[in-house]
Amino acid sequence: xxxxxxxxxxxxxxxxxxxxxxxxxxxxxxxxxxxxxxxxxxxxxxxxxxxxxxxxxxxxxxxxxxxxxxxxxxxxxxxxxxxxxxxxxxxxxxxxxxxxxxxxxxxxxxxxxxxxxxxxxxxxxxxxxxxxxxxxxxxxxxxxxxxxxxxxxxxxxxxxxxxxxxxxxxxxxxxxxxxxxxxxxxxxxxxxxxxxxxxxxxxxxxxxxxxxxxxxxxxxxxxxxxxxxxxxxxxxxxxxxxxxxxxxxxxxxxxxxxxxxxxxxxxxxxxxxxxxxxxxxxxxxxxxxxxxxxxxxxxxxxxxx
Amino acid sequence: xxxxxxxxxxxxxxxxxxxxxxxxxxxxxxxxxxxxxxxxxxxxxxxxxxxxxxxxxxxxxxxxxxxxxxxxxxxxxxxxxxxxxxxxxxxxxxxxxxxxxxxxxxxxxxxxxxxxxxxxxxxxxxxxxxxxxxxxxxxxxxxxxxxxxxxxxxxxxxxxxxxxxxxxxxxxxxxxxxxxxxxxxxxxxxxxxxxxxxxxxxxxxxxxxxxxxxxxxxxxxxxxxxxxxxxxxxxxxxxxxxxxxxxxxxxxxxxxxx
Numbered sequence: 054x055x056x057x058x059x060x061x062x063x064x065x066x067x068x069x070x071x072x073x074x075x076x077x078x079x080x081x082x083x084x085x086x087x088x089x090x091x092x093x094x095x096x097x098x099x100x101x102x103x104x105x106x107x108x109x110x111x112x113x114x115x116x117x118x119x120x121x122x123x124x125x126x127x128x129x130x131x132x133x134x135x136x137x138x139x140x141x142x143x144x145x146x147x148x149x150x151x152x153x154x155x156x157x158x159x160x161x162x163x164x165x166x167x168x169x170x171x172x173x174x175x176x177x178x179x180x181x182x183x184x185x186x187x188x189x190x191x192x193x194x195x196x197x198x199x200x201x202x203x204x205x206x207x208x209x210x211x212x213x214x215x216x217x218x219x220x221x222x223x224x225x226x227x228x229x230x231x232x233x234x235x236x237x238x239x240x241x242x243x244x245x246x247x248x249x250x251x252x253x254x255x256x257x258x259x260x261x262x263x264x265x266x267x268x269x270x271x272x273x274x275x276x277x278x279x280x281x282x283x284x285x286x287x288x289x290x291x292x293x294x295x296x297x298x299x300x301x302x303x304x305x306x307x308x309x310x311x312x313x314x315x316x317x318x319x320x321x322x323x324x325x326x327x328x329x330x331x332x333x334x335x336x337x338x339x340x341x342x343x344x345x346x347x348x349x350x351x352x353x354x355x356x357x358x
Numbered sequence: 359x360x361x362x363x364x365x366x367x368x369x370x371x372x373x374x375x376x377x378x379x380x381x382x383x384x385x386x387x388x389x390x391x392x393x394x395x396x397x398x399x400x401x402x403x404x405x406x407x408x409x410x411x412x413x414x415x416x417x418x419x420x421x422x423x424x425x426x427x428x429x430x431x432x433x434x435x436x437x438x439x440x441x442x443x444x445x446x447x448x449x450x451x452x453x454x455x456x457x458x459x460x461x462x463x464x465x466x467x468x469x470x471x472x473x474x475x476x477x478x479x480x481x482x483x484x485x486x487x488x489x490x491x492x493x494x495x496x497x498x499x500x501x502x503x504x505x506x507x508x509x510x511x512x513x514x515x516x517x518x519x520x521x522x523x524x525x526x527x528x529x530x531x532x533x534x535x536x537x538x539x540x541x542x543x544x545x546x547x548x549x550x551x552x553x554x555x556x557x558x559x560x561x562x563x564x565x566x567x568x569x570x571x572x573x574x575x576x577x578x579x580x581x582x583x584x585x586x587x588x589x590x591x592x593x594x595x596x597x598x599x600x601x602x603x604x605x606x607x608x609x610x611x612x613x614x615x616x
Contacts, residue, residue, distance in 0.1 A: 066611065075611070101611060109448055110611040128454045136452060141445030141614065147374055159366035162359070162454045168366075204449075 056243035062115035090258035135205030146190035161208035195226025282343035367467035415572030420541035500566035506589030507560035510596030517603035
């Protein structure tokens with residue numbers, strides 16, 4: 054089931070008497086349970102797109118539907134959106150986590166009773182029970198971010214917009230957020246995630262959309278994109294150095310040996326190489342895969358696919 | 359639904375008031391001291407024959423209404439700036455309730471608290487100056503029209519805060535213009551000036567409150583009807599401008615920016 058359908062979004066801003074395109078012809082779809090990593094350099098149009106989807110910026114053209122409703126025309130559509138926006142506190146620092154959850158629950162349209170029940174569930178789930186009565190401003194950055202995500206989920210939305218959710222977090226807090234994102238998607242929610250930490254995008258996303266200068270330059274399933282940009286070569290890592298005889302034999306198969314690493318540009322030689330190596334202990338054999346970071350930089354530098 | 363929102367806003371305001379009560383007490387004492395300072399200066403200039411009588415009472419009514427107006431203005435225009443700066447404003451606009459509804463519920467919720475605080479300021483001033491105001495039940499009618507106008511003006515200033523973002527200095531200057539509105543006895547003006555007096559925001563209601571509380575007059579219902587129209591018009595214009603400003607900043611993409 055498609056939760057988000059954004060079609061042909063356009064947004065121009067007036068700057069120095071010129072119309073500058075912030076977003077051009079951007080279309081995005083996300084299904085229930087799917088994580089879309091929305092990547093792009095600074096100023097590429099990510100935040101503008103997210104805010105158009107959330108109904109916070111009115112597009113010049115195009116249409117957004119969240120579970121069939123347009124957030125720009127039908128306020129009920131906002132019941133289906135939860136958002137953690139970058140550079141914002143998102144919650145009240147002068148209130149406790151419990152008070153924040155209950156307040157935002159009602160603000161998102163829940164009754165006081167349901168907001169209280171949902172707060173208790175989320176406090177438990179996000180491991181914030183011990184801090185439920187501490188002032189938010191006294192919590193660690195990681196806990197504040199967990200609270201912001203919990204608040205975004207208080208009204209049980211189908212679409213979660215996460216704009217740089219791991220920015221400024223330490224390793225442990227980042228891992229916590231990653232685990233939560235996986236769990237939230239597994240519940241059947243659609244997640245739109247922006248991040249500059251591309252390893253996180255690679256780990257979490259089902260699909261990747263890359264935006265550059267306001268235009269989507271690629272949108273593919275993450276594994277397909279990585280496969281497309283990966284070569285066919287293999288790499289073998291050995292536990293101990295090669296003897297001279299094996300070294301000589303491998304040389305005749307056009308492999309490159311670098312201490313404990315053997316690089317096989319031709320995949321057809323894999324089993325012949327393994328025969329030569331038998332019975333030496335092997336640490337790992339892997340197909341050389343492109344990293345999302347390399348793909349991202351290549352696409353953004355080229356400006357198009 | 360809206361009632362739940364009102365109760366949530368009331369709870370939020372109450373928690374912040376209790377948790378940061380020193381800020382409120384400081385505000386109350388500061389406001390009272392400023393008035394007392396002005397009072398002492400006036401008495402010093404006038405000398406031993408100082409007798410203001412119901413004029414002092416009139417000024418007190420105007421001053422306390424002005425402080426009430428400042429609280430409401432702070433709630434809406436000041437609150438908007440604060441939320442834009444700290445980054446919670448956009449979350450408020452993600453509510454299925456429309457923004458004017460959220461802010462209206464918010465200010466009505468804190469009105470009860472603001473009224474209590476202002477009553478405290480009023481009692482302190484009465485105690486210090488020895489003034490004796492009357493509190494007939496009929497004062498709620500002109501007070502209502504003043505509040506309508508105050509909300510209208512605050513929403514209009516809120517609209518400006520949304521669009522311009524930095525309105526602190528403007529708010530500072532505007533506060534003195536408001537002091538003029540609340541303390542000038544427009545009810546005593548005649549001719550064309552009288553008509554202008556009826557058109558000024560909140561001034562007709564404030565005049566009626568002075569009549570009722572300081573001069574002990576009965577409420578003039580005809581005049582109250584006019585002050586009600588005055589308050590309702592300013593309220594509607596304020597809400598309209600606020601709604602227009604939210605649409606404009608959403609078009610400009612400047613809602614959260616500060």
